[in-house]
Amino acid sequence: AQSVTQPDIHITVSEGASLELRCNYSYGATPYLFWYVQSPGQGLQLLLKYFSGDTLVQGIKGFEAEFKRSQSSFNLRKPSVHWSDAAEYFCAVGEGTGANNLFFGTGTRLTVIP
């Protein structure tokens, strides 16, 4: 069965510092991987996705993520964090284009300090 682990419940970084949010998944075939962001009181917004091809994917707001099959990971990175990046981040894995469900991690809350 698919599962997603986000080992960090809460991360605090200083504005301007680099960021890496970890995501590990369990899935038998090639996964479809996603990162979503949720600002306080809002729904989820897609940051980026990986379906196939280049394992380094670029997303919105300056985020990127790298798919590493050998490590079953899809970590999210940003070279310089802005105060507006404070939010909750969710990693998700899906079965493919026709799948009816995504499996979400439990989320990582990011706090940005001045």
Added chain:
Amino acid sequence: DVKVTQSSRYLVKRTGEKVFLECVQDMDHENMFWYRQDPGLGLRLIYFSYDVKMKEKGDIPEGYSVSREKKERFSLILESASTNQTSMYLCASRSGSGANVLTFGAGSRLTVL
């Protein structure tokens, strides 16, 4: 851009009340979903629908039902609300073809007293 609208952002209900959460999408998407979000548990799928009048159970359907009478509208129903259904409810939609990318509404925060 696809817009998914959840008409009720905040609701307070009493135990035993019947609760309707409404979701409307404006991009002719075939698939619609209801998720429940709780701290430390992430998002869990309650029900989804892949066509009008069609529905399938997700991971946690107990205590919930759904209705999809029109393509653009997907309702979540709590027949008799209980305190353990206090949560954030998120609706999402997705095209039936192409990429498996969900578009979410802003959420409905339900408190059951």
